[in-house]
Amino acid sequence: MNYHASTQQSRFTTPLGPMVLAASDQGLCGAWFDGQRHQPDTSRWPHATRHAVLQAAQEQLLAYFDGRLRAFDLPLDLAAGTAFQRAVWQGLLAIGPGRLTSYGALARSIGNPAAVRAVGAAVGRNPVCVIVPCHRVVGSDGSLTGYAGGLPRKTALLALEAGSQPDALRRAA
Template identity: 65%
Template sequence: MPAHDPHAPTASLRTTSPLGPMLLAATEDGLAGVWFVGQRHGPLRHTWPEDARHPVLHEAASQLAAYFASRLRDFDLPLDTRRGTDFQRSVWQALRAIPRGQTLSYAALGRAIGRPEAARAVGAAVGRNPWSIVVPCHRVTGSDGSLTGYAGGLDRKTALLRLEGALH
């Protein structure tokens, strides 16, 4: 993201998780992203200054740790949702409505946003979700319930769904 971009993150934080290192980024408006380091569609390089004391990043790291320890069911973080198209933002909002321990197909997600014919576009928007785990894109499956497409990798998707009780 160019330095002159008014939506560019202003701070970052690297944190650890049971599924690998993660990069968190924030703007003055909220959490701008949560990615597994090296995941598909994540930032390749960034110049965002590290700031472990940034309140949003500190809280995000704390909530992620509680989530992985099964002490947190739902994230409560301010998200900077200015990035993405209107369609992507509608998909990302719908992802937040999928309850922990449940999954939803791409087609059902398309129906939920009033775009039943848009399963492929929904899949593309899910894949570009910048808030891995916090906005639970890992809860979306193929129409037959199969585990498909996760920018962080299918091993991580499987582990997240097991942690949430959606897989046994």
């Protein structure tokens, strides 16, 4: 993935572990749990504790984990992905809190029903986890399938959205 030269980062701790946030001049372009698959090398991005988008993202994520926020309101910069990946990530944004979809349904929703595997790969490379809700995608039989941040976190996020927040977050941490 190609991130803007203006990309800056911040780190903070969530109930599900430390996260790295990244923002360009266009908006939030990254949110990863430490050790998450497909996390880019962020070592060259300067730390920015006063970046407005990074501060807003941290505040909204903490409110989400506290159960006080269900929908995020942040400018997003998803330009690092391919056109296909961006279409998949936009499809993820249409999945409301507490709702689930399958990879096949997501492929159909973006007008590419034969691309189920490619959709799965794009979901796995989502650069803005939690906010772009890739955790809401499950197998066609309803089973929990891969999550770049780990299945315990996916389980906790789904439980949080279903209303059993405190216990779910403690078990996944």
